[in-house]
Amino acid sequence: MREIRTLIVDDSSVMRKIVERSLRQAGLDSLVVFEAGSGTDGLDVLRAEAVDLIVSDINMPSMDGLEFLRQIRAQNLAPGVPVVMITTESSEEHVKQAILSGAQGYIRKPFTAEQVKERVLPLVNAA
Numbered sequence: 001m002r003e004i005r006t007l008i009v010d011d012s013s014v015m016r017k018i019v020e021r022s023l024r025q026a027g028l029d030s031l032v033v034f035e036a037g038s039g040t041d042g043l044d045v046l047r048a049e050a051v052d053l054i055v056s057d058i059n060m061p062s063m064d065g066l067e068f069l070r071q072i073r074a075q076n077l078a079p080g081v082p083v084v085m086i087t088t089e090s091s092e093e094h095v096k097q098a099i100l101s102g103a104q105g106y107i108r109k110p111f112t113a114e115q116v117k118e119r120v121l122p123l124v125n126a127a
Contacts, residue, residue: 003020004124005049007034009042009056009068010086015109019055019086024111026121039068046077053124054078058087058094066094069101082123 006023008016013051018033023031034049036042040063042056054072058065065085082104087094095106105119 003030003032003033004028005032006053006055007036007045007049007051009036009039009054009060010087011037011060013037015057015086019116022111022113022116023055023073023120026117028121038089039065039071040062043055043071043075043077046072048112050126051078051081053120054081054083055120056083056085058085058098066097066101068085069098069103075122084120084123 006028008019010016010019013035019112020031020033034045034051038060039056042054056065056068063071069085070085073085083102085098085103085106086109087106088109098106104123107115107119
């Protein structure tokens with residue numbers, strides 16, 4: 001399997017590790033993971049590194065995931081790269097905003113490796 005360069009953006013280092021482990025359990029063994037603790041840090045990573053997948057929390061301080069997504073698109077950082085949002089929000093409005101801002105999918109916390117597999121693998125395999 002080809003190497004999948006993945007950016008995981010979440011203000012919780014524990015959650016970043018959980019996402020990484022879930023991606024590996026979903027079958028993405030050849031992961032190269034870049035981590036960012038905020039949307040601002042995530043933009044810095046994207047300016048320096050090419051990635052194949054972005055997984056971002058929505059609720060973060062300083063720059064939330066929706067603004068991070070808008071900035072990725074506005075600055076043309078990672079064109080064509082699938083973005084999956086992770087949220088604790090049950091509100092359909094947040095999900096709609098994420099999709100309208102360019103996210104290709106979303107996962108609600110708490111999540112299982114099986115949910116990650118269902119939502120993420122098709123996006124990675126399509127790329």
